[in-house]
Amino acid sequence: MDEQLARARADFPYRDGRVYLQSAGVGLPVPGAVAAAGQYYVDVAGLGVDAQQLWHRPATRARERMARLLEVPVGDVGFFRNTSEVLNLAAHSVAWHAGDEVVVAADDYPGVVLPWGPAEAGGGRVVRVDPGQPHQREQRLLEALSPRTRVLAVSHVHPWTGTKLDLTRLGRACREVDCLLVVDGIQALGATPVDLSWVDVYGAGVFKWLLSGFGTSVGVFRERARELLTPAYRSYANPPPSTSFEYSAANLPGLYVLDASTAYLEELGWARVFAQVDSLAGEVADALSRLGIAPVTPAARAGIVTFDVEDSTAFVAALTARGVDVSDKVGQVIVSPHFYNTAEDVDRFAAAVGEVLG
Incomplete structure (x- = not known):
């Protein structure tokens, strides 16, 4: 993550100790939104x-x-x-x-x-x-x-x-x-x-x-x-x-x-935002593949990566219990990182998925 993105990460203090991968549901507000x-x-x-x-x-x-x-x-x-x-x-x-x-x-x-x-x-x-x-x-x-x-x-x-x-x-x-x-x-x-x-x-x-x-x-x-x-x-x-x-x-x-x-x-730079979303989505897909899960989402994607499991509701609940917040829709697990996420967030997601699979 480049220096400007690293600084921006501090502007989105999601709940302590948790990883937020649900921006396709609701994005976290910028610091000046309340004002x-x-x-x-x-x-x-x-x-x-x-x-x-x-x-x-x-x-x-x-x-x-x-x-x-x-x-x-x-x-x-x-x-x-x-x-x-x-x-x-x-x-x-x-x-x-x-x-x-x-x-x-x-x-x-x-x-x-x-x-x-x-x-x-x-x-x-x-x-x-x-x-x-x-x-x-x-x-x-x-x-x-x-x-x-x-x-x-x-x-x-x-x-x-x-x-x-x-x-x-x-x-x-x-x-x-x-x-x-x-x-x-x-x-x-x-x-x-x-x-x-x-x-x-x-x-x-x-x-x-x-x-x-x-x-x-x-x-x-x-x-x-x-x-x-x-x-x-x-x-x-x-x-x-x-x-x-x-x-x-x-x-x-x-x-x-x-x-x-x-x-x-705009100040952060749209190109930087788009590149980070694309990079993180790719990292999610790669992490799933290493775990033996073929993502439903094809290479033509934006910020959403989806995968099938036998019981998606139970699977998402198990990830939630491990501090990783993703979505459960139409029987699939939906992962959606935004620019304020990090490679470390993806690593925590992958580790949690591995534990649930194990």
Whole structure:
């Protein structure tokens, strides 16, 4: 671990003596998060409605930082309540026709699969693709595209297998059949580089890898999406003929926190963050392999490494008893280190797994 990461490690004092490998569930807050959230209420307490001149500043800074990170125009970035709101906005903003299709992976997160009721109500259908093995997911989705496809909806990083999709490859294929690529990015944004060159809609809550708590999500509606979709929700923030999907005020205390978190991460360096996440995920996978466990997660991954055991609930409880905190979902053990973890954390995880197996 380089010197700057080593210093940063001290900023995340998780419970003494324990190893936290659950950032795919909730990320640990940056040191300034508490003060940032409180500052909104300090501003309003002192100025009332006149605090507007203050509360727009962190929102603007956070929007600009997200635009830099994603290399998109500032106007493409919006703030919403959660990832599901972004995907549901997209689903309700399409003019659906009989015969239209939405392609999703059958095992994807409910927030990716369930918003597409409007397509079915309009005479279309949702094509639920059997993803096969994790390394087959991307190809099977591509093979399901047809001239009838209006939307391909995917998780950038699958929440349970940890499989990362190539958004450029998917997006190019979507353009060939003239459909939209709509992406749930909550398990990717802040953990791995994100290229939106061929993506139309990208939504990601900020409480995981962006360390910024619940109640806020980033929603990116690219120019092509704004040309093809009509915003389903209208209010004072986007009266017609506006093509903006932000229809009302965002979670302002949450944006104070997102401003503080993205400032911290930007100063640390996104490249350093992504490299550390990738390195640690690789170390987890290698440690499992040395223990005779083949990870479910393929080489195309971000910060999640998953593996199967006979009784995942009991296995995770045994690791918890040994001071190592990981997740148990859909019968699998999910390990998700962030940049604030260390090689020593992975060693402790591996030792605990070895003890449980033994």
